[in-house]
Amino acid sequence: xxxxxxxxxxxxxxxxxxxxxxxxxxxxxxxxxxxxxxxxxxxxxxxxxxxxxxxxxxxxxxxxxxxxxxxxxxxxxxxxxxxxxxxxxxxxxxxxxxxxxxxxxxxxxxxxxxxxxxxxxxxxxxxxxxxxxxxxxxxxxxxxxxxxxxxxxxxxxxxxxxxxxxxxxxxxxxxxxxxxxxxxxxxxxxxxxxxxxxxxxxxxxxxxxxxxxxxxxxxxxxxxxxxxxxxxxxxxxxxxxxxxxxxxxxxxxxxxxxxxxxxxxxxxxxxxxxxxxxxxxxxxxxxxxxxxxxxxxxxxxxxxxxxxxxxxxxxxxxxxxxxxxxxxxxxxxxxxxxxxxxxxxxxxxxxxxxxxxxxxxxxxxxxxxxxxxxxxxxxxxxxxxxxxxxxxxxxxxxxxxxxxxxxxxxxxxxxxxxxxxxxxxxxxxxxxxxxxxxxxxxxxxxxxxxxxxxxxxxxxxxxxxxxxxxxxxxxxxxxxxxxxxxxxxxxxxxxxxxxxxxxxxxxxxxxxxxxxxxxxxxxxxxxxxxxxxxxxxxxxxxxxxxxxxxxxxxxxxxxxxxxxxxxxxxxxxxxxxxxxxxxxxxxxxxxxxxxxxxxxxxxxxxxxxxxxxxxxxxxxxxxxxxxxxxxxxxxxxxxxxxxxxxxxxxxxxxxxxxxxxxxxxxxxxxxxxxxxxxxxxxxxxxxxxxxxxxxxxxxxxxxxxxxxxxxxxxxxxxxxxxxxxxxxxxxxxxxxxxxxxxxxxxxxxxxxxxxxxxxxxxxxxxxxxxxxxxxxxxxxxxxxxxxxxxxxxxxxxxxxxxxxxxxxxxxxxxxxxxxxxxxxxxxxxxxxxxxxxxxxxxxxxxxxxxx
Amino acid sequence: xxxxxxxxxxxxxxxxxxxxxxxxxxxxxxxxxxxxxxxxxxxxxxxxxxxxxxxxxxxxxxxxxxxxxxxxxxxxxxxxxxxxxxxxxxxxxxxxxxxxxxxxxxxxxxxxxxxxxxxxxxxxxxxxxxxxxx
Numbered sequence: 001x002x003x004x005x006x007x008x009x010x011x012x013x014x015x016x017x018x019x020x021x022x023x024x025x026x027x028x029x030x031x032x033x034x035x036x037x038x039x040x041x042x043x044x045x046x047x048x049x050x051x052x053x054x055x056x057x058x059x060x061x062x063x064x065x066x067x068x069x070x071x072x073x074x075x076x077x078x079x080x081x082x083x084x085x086x087x088x089x090x091x092x093x094x095x096x097x098x099x100x101x102x103x104x105x106x107x108x109x110x111x112x113x114x115x116x117x118x119x120x121x122x123x124x125x126x127x128x129x130x131x132x133x134x135x136x137x138x139x140x141x142x143x144x145x146x147x148x149x150x151x152x153x154x155x156x157x158x159x160x161x162x163x164x165x166x167x168x169x170x171x172x173x174x175x176x177x178x179x180x181x182x183x184x185x186x187x188x189x190x191x192x193x194x195x196x197x198x199x200x201x202x203x204x205x206x207x208x209x210x211x212x213x214x215x216x217x218x219x220x221x222x223x224x225x226x227x228x229x230x231x232x233x234x235x236x237x238x239x240x241x242x243x244x245x246x247x248x249x250x251x252x253x254x255x256x257x258x259x260x261x262x263x264x265x266x267x268x269x270x271x272x273x274x275x276x277x278x279x280x281x282x283x284x285x286x287x288x289x290x291x292x293x294x295x296x297x298x299x300x301x302x303x304x305x306x307x308x309x310x311x312x313x314x315x316x317x318x319x320x321x322x323x324x325x326x327x328x329x330x331x332x333x334x335x336x337x338x339x340x341x342x343x344x345x346x347x348x349x350x351x352x353x354x355x356x357x358x359x360x361x362x363x364x365x366x367x368x369x370x371x372x373x374x375x376x377x378x379x380x381x382x383x384x385x386x387x388x389x390x391x392x393x394x395x396x397x398x399x400x401x402x403x404x405x406x407x408x409x410x411x412x413x414x415x416x417x418x419x420x421x422x423x424x425x426x427x428x429x430x431x432x433x434x435x436x437x438x439x440x441x442x443x444x445x446x447x448x449x450x451x452x453x454x455x456x457x458x459x460x461x462x463x464x465x466x467x468x469x470x471x472x473x474x475x476x477x478x479x480x481x482x483x484x485x486x487x488x489x490x491x492x493x494x495x496x497x498x499x500x501x502x503x504x505x506x507x508x509x510x511x512x513x514x515x516x517x518x519x520x521x522x523x524x525x526x527x528x529x530x531x532x533x534x535x536x537x538x539x540x541x542x543x544x545x546x547x548x549x550x551x552x553x554x555x556x557x558x559x560x561x562x563x564x565x566x567x568x569x570x571x572x573x574x575x576x577x578x579x580x581x582x583x584x585x586x587x588x589x590x591x592x593x594x595x596x597x598x599x600x601x602x603x604x605x606x607x608x609x610x611x612x613x614x615x616x617x618x619x620x621x622x623x624x625x626x627x628x629x630x631x632x633x634x635x636x637x638x639x640x641x642x643x644x645x646x647x648x649x650x651x652x653x654x655x656x657x658x659x660x661x662x663x664x665x666x667x668x669x670x671x672x673x674x675x676x677x678x679x680x681x682x683x684x685x686x687x688x689x690x691x692x693x694x695x696x697x698x699x700x701x702x703x704x705x706x707x708x709x710x711x712x713x714x715x716x717x718x719x720x721x722x723x724x725x726x727x728x729x730x731x732x733x734x735x736x737x738x739x740x741x742x743x744x745x746x747x748x749x750x751x752x753x754x755x756x757x758x759x760x761x762x763x764x765x766x767x768x769x770x771x772x773x774x775x776x777x778x779x780x781x782x783x784x785x786x787x788x789x790x791x792x793x794x795x796x797x798x799x800x801x802x803x804x805x806x807x808x809x810x811x812x813x814x815x816x817x818x819x820x821x822x823x824x825x826x827x828x829x830x831x832x833x834x835x836x837x838x839x840x841x842x843x844x845x846x847x848x849x850x851x
Numbered sequence: 852x853x854x855x856x857x858x859x860x861x862x863x864x865x866x867x868x869x870x871x872x873x874x875x876x877x878x879x880x881x882x883x884x885x886x887x888x889x890x891x892x893x894x895x896x897x898x899x900x901x902x903x904x905x906x907x908x909x910x911x912x913x914x915x916x917x918x919x920x921x922x923x924x925x926x927x928x929x930x931x932x933x934x935x936x937x938x939x940x941x942x943x944x945x946x947x948x949x950x951x952x953x954x955x956x957x958x959x960x961x962x963x964x965x966x967x968x969x970x971x972x973x974x975x976x977x978x979x980x981x982x983x984x985x
């Protein structure tokens with residue numbers, strides 16, 4: 001008794017239904033994770049458009065989720081394929097490790113000597129010497145505008161200083177211990193750390209380098225200023241850059257330490273306290289310049305930030321050092337100078353400047369009272385004002401935007417630039433940001449719908465693209481119009497204007513690639529291949545989802561490049577590097593011998609590979625075992641089919657019955673296929689195919705297996721189903737057909753795999769039938785291929801309704817073609833059949849000899 | 852006179868971007884800090900028309916900041932920036948008196964429009980108060 005129960009219990013456990021149910025669960029989970037991964041990739045790519053602000057928190061979340069989806073995907077995939085692709089596991093681990101490395105990466109300090117002379121600096125060296133000194137080097141060396149002699153103490157020197165005598169470790173330890181509750185406690189820690197930096201011994205080699213470099217300058221009197229790496233006018237921990245004026249060269253090491261200590265402000269402490277403190281992040285470089293005893297100094301803006309439309313350069317000037325021009329101690333002279341040739345001085349305000357800040361002979365600075373006639377006099381001659389305005393425009397042109405410039409005029413009247421940085425120009429009124437929509441073009445549009453998958457606008461001649469193998473024929477500059485997305489288009493994405501597809505989604509493989517190449521792309525433009533004609537010139541406005549006839553230059557404004565500030569942001573660059581390991585697709589063609597797990601180079605490759613091979617794995621279930629299931633039900637049907645069903649969940653409205661009716665079927669894809677079989681135009685019994693050589697009668701009973709192959713199926717057709725899945729294996733006559741399909745609201749999941757082979761006729765006729773099927777499948781939107789008498793096709797990522805409709809037509813096609821091979825004596829018959837199918841004539845009257 | 856905004860976010864990169872965007876052809880003046888502890892001091896020392904603050908920060912988060920700011924200037928509009936998936940906290944912020952919240956990542960236009968609306972709201976509050984006094 002117990003034994004009997006146990007046997008029954010075990011039998012339940014072993015039933016193929018349970019195994020197939022598990023397999024299907026893995027497939028479901030795989031599809032979900034595949035979609036999730038594609039969505040995440042698309043979302044990340046969208047952030048590279050330059051329209052979005054995001055932080056490292058976003059990157060961390062996305063990478064974490066992507067990692068989760070990919071790991072699950074590979075696990076489910078290996079379950080599904082019984083561990084057939086173990087190499088994917090280490091491959092994914094390696095990619096994920098690389099992505100993590102990028103995520104955590106801190107910019108390296110480029111190795112340089114401790115000292116770099118100003119004469120060797122240029123803009124690109126900001127990571128070594130800070131933005132301020134790099135710019136000053138650019139001004140002196142590339143623009144040729146005079147700057148004071150000097151040198152930079154590099155980030156490498158900073159690293160050396162902090163790492164010597166374990167200063168960095170001591171700072172880190174103190175930071176970790178610090179109890180910060182409020183601003184005073186934070187400021188106390190800041191003062192303490194600054195003191196630690198001041199008191200730390202300077203490594204002898206660095207000290208020697210500093211003294212040697214200082215001694216080589218023309219004057220022993222120096223200005224020492226911070227030139228922090230990674231900080232700029234938009235953000236600085238210091239708030240104000242620190243400058244020590246008129247200090248002696250012999251004392252440079254102490255002053256260097258003082259400027260470095262200035263880095264440890266309350267803001268910097270707050271930052272480091274709650275993140276890992278590292279010497280490599282935000283290092284402090286220092287600029288050392290020869291002190292030029294100034295007659296007058298000041299700042300100038302190459303454009304009036306409050307009134308950029310005024311077309312003026314603004315110059316402010318004071319006697320002596322420039323500090324008083326900006327800190328409000330006195331009212332400076334103000335000059336408003338025309339930017340146009342000649343630089344007319346439009347306005348001048350000469351203030352009373354009773355005092356000046358000057359260099360003290362024994363070092364440091366002091367305030368001096370000026371004689372009344374000097375106090376009232378302008379600090380600049382008109383010629384100097386004009387020369388300054390000219391310099392301002394020169395700097396603006398070189399740096400590509402308005403500049404905020406510090407300048408000085410020496411005792412000898414010589415003009416020098418001390419600093420130049422970008423100036424943010426405002427307009428008083430709130431200006432609508434972003435791209436303004438141009439006026440509606442005059443020509444009526446050809447198409448006015450679709451989904452913007454990649455934004456932008458482009459024009460070019462239409463090229464209709466139906467077959468992947470014809471990708472090389474696409475001409476440069478074409479607007480590619482296709483039935484469905486094709487990842488193979490990546491091969492020409494560097495030279496085409498735009499892409500329009502009738503189906504597709506913003507997260508499919510092709511779109512992800514198109515975004516990478518910034519090709520304007522519209523998907524879901526139903527009927528595009530019919531409305532648009534080859535060679536026709538069109539303008540595609542992907543943002544508005546409109547296609548116009550002709551070239552509309554007003555729409556073709558170059559898309560705004562991402563804001564320089566955004567592009568230069570470390571987070572943006574991090575995302576770019578992470579996407580390089582994520583988004584490119586190298587596995588383009590499933591039929592290529594290169595389509596292998598080992599060739600996956602990106603996360604996108606892995607998703608593509610797994611999805612494709614998962615559909616393959618679902619395509620051929622182990623029918624021998626499936627047929628042994630005790631849960632199989634026979635379908636009672638008018639169709640001449642000996643049809644058995646195994647329901648894995650939700651496929652039937654009833655359960656536990658040995659026989660079911662068509663009305664009991666709840667599986668949406670199976671219903672669709674059966675509708676195709678039941679199409680009134682199909683003749684299932686009786687005379688089918690009049691051959692030119694004579695009539696061959698094929699009766700319904702030949703639907704049963706007579707051959708020796710495919711023993712497992714015997715004379716049966718077999719459907720494994722769920723509410724939205726179908727795997728249909730059938731022997732129709734001498735032909736073996738398989739349909740594997742998935743239908744859901746999630747477009748990315750939907751697919752139909754189809755295969756048909758065999759037959760009773762001669763090879764030549766069977767091959768002809770395969771070619772006919774391939775052509776019909778191509779027309780239906782499948783990617784199909786014929787090899788000998790075998791035809792295979794797959795249709796993916798169509799909408800629920802489109803896939804369902806195509807599945808019905810697939811059923812119809814199977815019925816239509818089941819014995820055509822016998823009749824396809826020549827190419828003319830093939831063509832007549834093709835035309836008949838297109839005209840929805842499924843009666844096979846087309847086979848009658850033409851009268 | 853241009854309106855002055857204070858932006859608070861513990862991530863310097865975000866501050867840098869926000870400042871660039873908020874000053875690009877808008878007419879706003881923008882001050883930034885990564886240190887929420889100094890916000891009270893900054894508001895007492897200088898005049899601001901609006902505060903934009905990140906929600907999640909060490910020691911003092913955006914919710915705490917609302918209390919601090921409201922004590923100094925109850926009429927100052929506050930816009931909270933939240934990370935995706937923290938909508939409940941964002942709602943709490945609104946209940947505490949924040950003007951609005953936006954979710955990261957966001958489009959440049961989104962924050963510009965939100966700020967513009969908040970500043971209009973502030974002006975109207977000022978006019979209303981002036982009318983009531985009459």
